[in-house]
Amino acid sequence: MKQLNWFWILFSIWLLSLDHGWWMAAFFFLLTGSQRHQMEVWIVLLLSFRMLIPFSPDIPDQFQGRVIRLYDNSVLIENKGVRYQLITETRLTLDDWVEVEANWIETEDSSHFFAFDTHSYRLQNRIAGLCEARTLKVLQSSKSWRGWLQKKIETQPEALQPALFQLVLNQGKDDSSFLAECGFHYAMLLRLITGILGYFFKEDTVKRAEVFFTLFLLLILYFPMALVRIFFFLIFQKDGKRKSCLPFYGLLVYLFHPPLLHSLAFLIPVGLMLIPHDRSSRILFLVLIQSYFFYECHWISFVVFRWIQRAAAILSLLGWLQLITDLPFFTYSMHALEPFLQLESEIMIGLGKIPTFLFGIGLFHLFSSLKKKRTMGLLGVCFVLLTTGWVFPWAEVSVINVGQGDSLLIRLPLNRANILIDTGKKSASDKVLQFLKARGIRHLDALILTHQDEDHCGGKDILMEQMEIKEIIERYQEPFCLDSFCLVFLGPLKDYEEENDNSLILAFSLNGLDFLLMGDASSQAEKDLIQTYGRMHFDFVKIGHHGSHTSTSLAFLNSVSFSTALISSGVNNPYQHPDPLILKRLFSYGIAVLNTQQQGDITIGFTHFFNFLITSNQEFGIIKKVMK
Amino acid sequence: MGKLLIFFIVLLVSFWIQWHPWHGLDEPRTITVEVRGEIENPGLFVLEAPATVAVLMDQLEFKENASLDRLSFQQVLMDQEILIIPSKAEMEGTISINSATLEELMKLPGIGEVTAQRILDYRSEHGGFKRLEELMEVPGIKEAKYAKIKDQIRL
Numbered sequence: 131m132k133q134l135n136w137f138w139i140l141f142s143i144w145l146l147s148l149d150h151g152w153w154m155a156a157f158f159f160l161l162t163g164s165q166r167h168q169m170e171v172w173i174v175l176l177l178s179f180r181m182l183i184p185f186s187p188d189i190p191d192q193f194q195g196r197v198i199r200l201y202d203n204s205v206l207i208e209n210k211g212v213r214y215q216l217i218t219e220t221r222l223t224l225d226d227w228v229e230v231e232a233n234w235i236e237t238e239d240s241s242h243f244f245a246f247d248t249h250s251y252r253l254q255n256r257i258a259g260l261c262e263a264r265t266l267k268v269l270q271s272s273k274s275w276r277g278w279l280q281k282k283i284e285t286q287p288e289a290l291q292p293a294l295f296q297l298v299l300n301q302g303k304d305d306s307s308f309l310a311e312c313g314f315h316y317a318m319l320l321r322l323i324t325g326i327l328g329y330f331f332k333e334d335t336v337k338r339a340e341v342f343f344t345l346f347l348l349l350i351l352y353f354p355m356a357l358v359r360i361f362f363f364l365i366f367q368k369d370g371k372r373k374s375c376l377p378f379y380g381l382l383v384y385l386f387h388p389p390l391l392h393s394l395a396f397l398i399p400v401g402l403m404l405i406p407h408d409r410s411s412r413i414l415f416l417v418l419i420q421s422y423f424f425y426e427c428h429w430i431s432f433v434v435f436r437w438i439q440r441a442a443a444i445l446s447l448l449g450w451l452q453l454i455t456d457l458p459f460f461t462y463s464m465h466a467l468e469p470f471l472q473l474e475s476e477i478m479i480g481l482g483k484i485p486t487f488l489f490g491i492g493l494f495h496l497f498s499s500l501k502k503k504r505t506m507g508l509l510g511v512c513f514v515l516l517t518t519g520w521v522f523p524w525a526e527v528s529v530i531n532v533g534q535g536d537s538l539l540i541r542l543p544l545n546r547a548n549i550l551i552d553t554g555k556k557s558a559s560d561k562v563l564q565f566l567k568a569r570g571i572r573h574l575d576a577l578i579l580t581h582q583d584e585d586h587c588g589g590k591d592i593l594m595e596q597m598e599i600k601e602i603i604e605r606y607q608e609p610f611c612l613d614s615f616c617l618v619f620l621g622p623l624k625d626y627e628e629e630n631d632n633s634l635i636l637a638f639s640l641n642g643l644d645f646l647l648m649g650d651a652s653s654q655a656e657k658d659l660i661q662t663y664g665r666m667h668f669d670f671v672k673i674g675h676h677g678s679h680t681s682t683s684l685a686f687l688n689s690v691s692f693s694t695a696l697i698s699s700g701v702n703n704p705y706q707h708p709d710p711l712i713l714k715r716l717f718s719y720g721i722a723v724l725n726t727q728q729q730g731d732i733t734i735g736f737t738h739f740f741n742f743l744i745t746s747n748q749e750f751g752i753i754k755k756v757m758k
Numbered sequence: 759m760g761k762l763l764i765f766f767i768v769l770l771v772s773f774w775i776q777w778h779p780w781h782g783l784d785e786p787r788t789i790t791v792e793v794r795g796e797i798e799n800p801g802l803f804v805l806e807a808p809a810t811v812a813v814l815m816d817q818l819e820f821k822e823n824a825s826l827d828r829l830s831f832q833q834v835l836m837d838q839e840i841l842i843i844p845s846k847a848e849m850e851g852t853i854s855i856n857s858a859t860l861e862e863l864m865k866l867p868g869i870g871e872v873t874a875q876r877i878l879d880y881r882s883e884h885g886g887f888k889r890l891e892e893l894m895e896v897p898g899i900k901e902a903k904y905a906k907i908k909d910q911i912r913l
Contacts, residue, residue, distance in 0.1 A: 653895060661883050683895050685884045688834070693783060718789050718836040720807035722782035749780035 187212050187258035189234050194269065197226045200280075200301055206257070213257045220266055221284075223277040224301075225352070227270040232261035240701050241730030241746040242531055242561060243568070275350040282453050297446035298453065300354045313356020313395070318443030320344065320360065340364060355383065356395060519545045519570020522735075525640060529672070529724070529732040530565050531746065532558035534700030534707070535585035538647065538672065540617075540638070545570060547612040550593075551578045551636065551647060552586040559589030563596055565731070573598035575612055580649035581633035606634065615640065621651065623658045630675060631655040637668070641736035643753070646692070648674035653683035660689040668692040669753075670734070673716075677708020677725075687719050696732065697725040791835050795843035796824035809835050818843075825849040827912035833889040852912045855893060856886045866907045873898045887913060 195209035204217045207228060216230060241249060252259075271277075276299065283294045295301045297315060320340055327336045344361045351357060362379055383396060401415055416435060448459040515521045523543055530537040532554030540549040548571050554562055566574075577599050579587040593599070603610065610617045621635030633649030646668045651659075652675060671692040674681030676699040695716050699707040708725065716723055724732050730746035734753070741753040787807040791814065794800045798819035805813060812831040820826075825846045835841075853862050855877060863874035873896070880887075880896045887893060890911065894904050 654897075657883060684834075684889070684892050685895060688832075688884075688888060714837055717787060718807055719834055720787050722785070724782065743780060744777075745780065748777050750777050751780035751783070753783070 187256075189259050189261075190232075192229070192231050194227065194229045197222050197224055197228060197272075200224065200295070204260075211256065213255065215257055215260045216266075217260065217262050218266060220263075222268070223272040224280050224299075225272040225274040225277050226268050229267045229269050230261070231264040231266075233264055235260045235262060236702070240531055240727055241748075243565065243731045243733070243746045274352060276352050279350070279453065286452075293445070294449050294453075297442060298449045300351055300356065313354065313360065314399070314439045315442035315446050316347070316357055317360055318439050319447055322443055322447065356399075358382075359399060522569060525736040527640065527645065527670075527734045527736075528565070529696050529698055529726055530554070530562055531726040531731045532561050532698070532700075534676070534703040534705070535588070536580070536649075536672075536676070536698045537562050537589075538698075539565065539569075540615075540640075541569065541571070542613060542615055547575045547615065548573070549576045549578065549610075549612070549617065550574050552580055553577070553589035553593055555585050556588035556592065559592040562589055562593065566597065571597075574600065576601045576603055576610060576617075578603045578610075578617075578634065578636070580636075580647075581629060583629070583650065586633075586650070604634075620646075620663065621655060621659055623655070623662055626654065628652065628654065630680075635659060641741055643670065643734070643736070643741055644668040646671045646690070648672060648681065650675045650681075652678075652680040653686065656681065656683055656686040660685060664689070666690045670694050670696055672696040672698065673708075673712070675707070676703075676705070677712050678705065679709040679711050682712050682715065684715070687715060692721060694722045694724060697723060697727075699725060699727050701727050789835060789837040789839075791838075792840045793818060793843065794840065796821040796845045797843050805835065807837070811835065821845075823847065825912075827852070827854070828890060830886075830888045830913050849912055852910050854913065855890075855911050856881065856913050866910060868903050868906055889913075 193207070193209060193214060195207035195214065197205050198208045198213070199206035200222070201215075203219070204215055205222050207214045207216055207230070214230075214232070216232070217235075222228065272280075279299055280295075283291055283299065286294060300313065320343065323343065324336050324340050327339055331339070341361075341364055344357065344364060348354075348357050348361055359379065362382065379400070398416075402412065412435075445463060448463050451457070452459045522541075525543045526539075526541050528539045528541070530539060535554035535558055536552040537554040537558070538551045540551070542548070548566075550562070550566070553559060574593075574597055577590070577593065579590065579602065581587075582604075594602075606619050606622060609619065615638065617636055617638045619634060620637050622632045626632050630650040631652055631654050633651050633655075635649055635651055635655070636647040638645050644667065646666070648656075648671065656674065666689065668690065669692060671690065671694075673695050677697045697708050713723065724743075724745070726732065728747065729749065732745050733743070735742050735744065743749075743751045743753055788804050789807045789809060791803045791805065791809075792801070793803060793814070798821060799817075803814060803817055810831065811829050811833045814835060815831070820843065823845045824843050825848070826843075827849045828844060829841070853866060855863070860871070860874050860878060863869055863877055864871060869877075876896050876898055877893070890908060890913065891904075893899055893911070894901065
């Protein structure tokens with residue numbers, strides 16, 4: 131067993147106190163397993179004071195800054211380490227110095243477990259906020275090489291532009307390309323060039339040419355971190371041992387561009403450097419990375435990973451040639467190689483927060499030099515757990531944050547049965563699918579649609595395409611039973627004129643907790659419910675119609691007692707659900723409220739010993755059964 | 759082994775820092791009710807939610823001529839509610855929405871036979887009104903109509 135440097139451990143724990151700090155902590159901690167240099171310790175100690183300043187940007191009415199990144203209809207402007215995202219129609223060039231009078235836009239998104247989380251993305255990338263420009267002045271137009279290249283690319287046919295931006299300028303216009311950010315194609319490109327040069331010149335000359343060429347790229351492209359990494363290892367690697375310079379590289383990144391430590395662009399190359407150099411380890415590492423950052427693993431991506439790299443390298447070389455010589459190299463090759471790049475953009479979707487522990491364990495065993503067989507075995511188990519959803523062995527009821535709309539998932543332990551109640555709007559079907567896939571759910575035993583409103587069954591068609599659904603229930607029927615679990619239909623009790631009143635009212639019991647789901651039923655349907663069933667007790671009630679004042683009448687509250695109300699409503703929704711009057715009523719009746727607007731995704735888990743609650747805004751609680 | 763242990767400690771600490779407990783259920787919810795009118799000790803009363811009038815009653819000292827006709831013991835008090843205890847004289851001539859007949863209800867302004875019948879229906883369906891405002895849950899009675907009749911009714 132290797133000795134541990136206690137300082138590093140304490141330092142790691144301290145780093146944890148920063149947002150998402152455990153990444154860095156794990157990284158440094160793992161590095162210390164093999165490396166110990168007193169000097170580094172002191173350097174880190176000194177530099178870490180930089181991180182003591184938390185990121186709490188103010189949002190000024192007016193700001194100046196340099197354009198550092200282009201997106202489809204917005205740009206990123208940086209000034210002294212703080213970034214602002216500006217939505218604009220004006221064509222700006224990279225490295226323009228602009229002055230903006232801004233109207234700040236509030237982001238209309240609450241948190242999710244698995245879907246893209248705007249808030250943490252902003253924090254990680256030090257983006258202060260999103261704004262529109264009242265006035266936009268270009269104080270000094272771009273004189274950099276980057277700007278020149280951009281203008282050059284913009285003269286090319288429109289269809290080619292995104293790919294050229296990605297491969298030549300290292301700017302994914304839609305921000306989805308991790309390949310461009312990791313810069314693997316540069317590495318390949320350099321290898322290609324040195325390979326060609328190797329035929330003609332001596333080794334020393336080739337080495338020097340490589341360094342020179344990298345430096346040249348660095349200057350032109352304004353120091354993308356991917357190239358900095360390559361350059362760094364070119365200069366500092368001794369006898370081919372890249373591992374020994376890793377801590378220094380970590381420091382460098384930590385010092386100049388801390389957000390990078392969280393990103394794939396840092397983790398993938400560094401991780402690949404650390405793990406044993408054989409195919410199986412590499413594939414497992416990619417599996418783990420994917421399972422951490424994305425809601426599902428796509429097996430193709432790591433099998434063809436190498437080939438995507440190569441294709442991108444060749445394309446970027448041809449892209450350069452086309453830009454310089456104006457001959458259509460790129461245009462032709464693009465057709466041949468496009469499928470590869472398509473694949474890349476298809477598999478790299480939303481950023482999420484899948485349970486870290488699994489990933490951590492895998493990474494730990496990969497990095498620490500355990501016996502290969504054991505590591506492989508362990509990772510194999512992890513992989514099975516992830517893809518089958520057995521990572522979450524407990525039963526759960528989740529209110530999926532679909533914005534304005536409803537979607538609720540009931541899952542029995544080990545995916546024995548999955549029932550989805552409503553799908554949310556069509557536009558939210560992504561979020562539902564991501565949630566299901568992240569839980570390893572490939573089929574639904576039942577899809578229950580309470581009624582035909584768009585915000586309840588809009589995603590039905592997409593869901594039916596993507597999932598195997600055994601049964602779709604849209605009408606009142608006898609209790610629906612699977613295993614020992616029964617879903618009871620309480621309503622609608624008659625035909626109402628109002629469409630909302632005809633919505634299905636469901637009740638079920640899991641592990642001692644009783645649930646009532648009111649759908650969109652209004653006070654009229656509530657009245658009939660009370661009359662038919664009399665006084666009732668529940669633990670959780672998803673109150674009717676997203677908390678609108680037409681539901682949750684006083685009579686309902688007097689007859690149905692419950693301790694927690696679930697509300698599914700969107701941030702800043704035009705109907706202003708939930709109604710303040712209803713919230714006040716719930717408060718006065720001593721009922722706690724969980725609202726997807728604030729809590730994001732809400733999951734209530736059931737284990738053999740206790741029931742618990744976790745929400746995607748990082749709250750958790752043990753549910754003690756208290757009836758009031 | 760030591761390394762593994764420390765790894766799990768790090769994991770635990772990270773969990774501890776990133777997650778925070780939800781206090782929704784244990785959170786003490788107190789409501790404030792203002793009581794005025796025919797009582798000896800008017801003022802604000804702080805009660806633990808959910809609180810019914812029966813709970814509040816222990817703390818109130820009624821004057822001799824106070825009338826309880828507008829209160830139901832089962833009524834759940836709302837936060838920041840204002841209760842006005844009327845005198846017996848004021849209550850004279852008012853109509854009890856919990857016991858009035860169809861003809862009596864129709865004497866109220868703006869209440870015709872249809873609405874009066876609906877009130878009766880609601881009463882029989884829900885076992886009576888537990889607070890005056892509940893009248894607004896009867897179809898056909900909105901805020902404007904309720905404002906007109908609220909001084910002429912009791913529970």
